[in-house]
Amino acid sequence: MAVTLADVAARAGVSAATVSRVLSGNYPVAGATRSRVLRAVEDLQYVVNGPASALAAATSDLVGVLVNDIADPFFGIIASAVQSEMGDGGTGGGVGGQKLAVVCNTGGSPERELTYLTLLQRQRAAAVVLSGGAVEDEEHGEALATRLRRLAASGTRVVLCGRPPLSESPGAGTPDAEADAETEGQGEVNGTGGTAGRGAYEARPNGNGAAEGHGIVTLAFDNRGGARRLTEHLLALGHRRIGYVAGPAERTTTRHRLGGHRLALQERFPELLDEAELLTVHGGEYNRASGYDGALELLRRAPGMTAVLAANDTVALGICAALRDQGLRIPEDISVAGFDDLPFSADAAPALTTVRLPLHEAGARAGRLALGRETPPPGGMATVRAELMVRASTAPPRQGAADR
Amino acid sequence: MAVTLADVAARAGVSAATVSRVLSGNYPVAGATRSRVLRAVEDLQYVVNGPASALAAATSDLVGVLVNDIADPFFGIIASAVQSEMGDGGTGGGVGGQKLAVVCNTGGSPERELTYLTLLQRQRAAAVVLSGGAVEDEEHGEALATRLRRLAASGTRVVLCGRPPLSESPGAGTPDAEADAETEGQGEVNGTGGTAGRGAYEARPNGNGAAEGHGIVTLAFDNRGGARRLTEHLLALGHRRIGYVAGPAERTTTRHRLGGHRLALQERFPELLDEAELLTVHGGEYNRASGYDGALELLRRAPGMTAVLAANDTVALGICAALRDQGLRIPEDISVAGFDDLPFSADAAPALTTVRLPLHEAGARAGRLALGRETPPPGGMATVRAELMVRASTAPPRQGAADR
DNA sequence: CTGTTAGCGCATTCAG
């Protein structure tokens, strides 16, 4: 049906091999021949057969990007950044060397995550980027780690972007012990997306050097540190009863952010820790509804609360809506803060205090790492810094409010 | 290197053909043999070689989804919906029949759009979904139409979601003439995402029946109608000087929305049309910055303006920010309205009046159409209805404000 | 129900 290499060869009066060489470009071909072939290609509207090419060459130009929710700007930005690194950089007309970034929406489901990895392995993908927090299920963690290692072993580059290294999940020891270890993370990445090798990395001893040695690279987000700084900011303003609408349970991101919050409390006002449990609700998703419902629940539980932290900015917006509906003013009556610094946060009314994660930069770096265009950080892992963004949604509590 | 079908066959003591049959499942195989093969597959951790399979079967399980900006929730929601239709529906463990939806970010660039189509054609994609407004460039329109028709002719299903049918661009006649023709669109889709065949479609004579006959299906959004109703709402409130921050120039979406706005003016208050030009600024992108800058520019041009319409909700947020920064209250001093009804719009402060596009439903339908799981609407095209959502950001103008 | 036989379209040896 479709036109093949042989057709082009016939029309150009050369052999199929020559056409192949002209098209791949990595082999000397006489100028005259080349242009004759090119014309034939043009005339026949020939398009390479990807599968055949991949089969013969045993390589593919697919790069898979797994995201938990493609409708969430958090992932959209990362995916977009990864993809922006795939092109051959120029307007060079040609499609050569072009990788095809394919983004796969797992919906946060472990099964779909595995399914997509299988699909990508089937396609012999050149690389796979897993983005966003991982599900903390012992069994799934094991299965995932196994599959990723197998992928890596078979030559597919694997990059973890915005999730902790593989070694954290299946390892022995209590989760909290591991968590504490990560707290120290001072590793930092400058967000400039500069050339390979630039930027200040801080290597950290990798929990499972052997495993990561397969070439699995991790770009972790400093969720814990960011959350800690955010809570410190609230404490410094004078808040003592701080509500927390957490993200989905059993997710590394949720645990780390909540952990950072608790850590700040513990360090500054250990006596607040007891009440922290009461002041924490677990929203189901990273959406406005869980923020809205969570805020209402918190209001019921602790009317004296003077500030609310959200799992992320989207949740924070839901919280704001609920508080407003209850007749509370932000930040006069109650402070609210988010996480991630998604684009809309700066424009919210009031502008949202939050923690900025350099999503684009991280995604771009993940893309370069996936293509092998940047040397991996020492130890195969770097932590991306989270920056506190103080805006208008947080202020000192009203006089006496903290005393109920 | 990797384990192949033959390896599995050897281990199971059967022929390669049998293994293939077991794996594809669409052929009778004895129960005992089947389980023996399955065990061998398990033991060897065999994963089908996608390219080889695609080559031999001359089909692929890739479905391409082209979006203008993956970081924009508008496209994220559509892509997510398309992808949600790809699975085999169940937790059936298997990966059989699973299609891989790959979303490709064109960034709104015609060249990248073409490049991705080539890449997808290379991969012999099973289907391609193009989402969002098209660039209105004669030459590109031609090239795009040609390539899409070729794709369709070669068996790849092509679905246009949220953009007008191919026939509109390359056709003869003035753009305005075509535009007017579309104004009448009463075609409507109920947004329930129901079973194939359900829902109320209204066929419209297709401008280019022959071309679309290749099987290119179009799901157009009623941008014009939505914009018209929105402007009518503002006029009914008493607004007469209505600013408009339009989207990127040379895009069908921009033209249609602006067209609907003008149409409403023309029908109700033709005398306002003269000033409309002055009250329109063209933002560069669908982002907060163009809204912010656009609003400032409008304020300079027409201080007496009592309402501002935005290219979409994101732009509207930028507009709100600018107006607030200028000390204007919304909606007391000035009304603002968006378009699309993205998730954050209902939670904005004040809640945004906008036009709701059933993005998820449309995307899901596009996905079903792409898989051939739903019969195309008559004429190969349906128009998705846009619904006016009146919320808190619009109100009657202040007394005397309209008189400058 | 199962094995055998041919290619699918291309990239790569290996000779010229």
Add this chain to the structure above:
DNA sequence: CTGAATGCGCTAACAG
């Protein structure tokens, strides 16, 4: 520099 030959791993007829 170019052509001929081989096989990538799998599916699809065909026979048994």
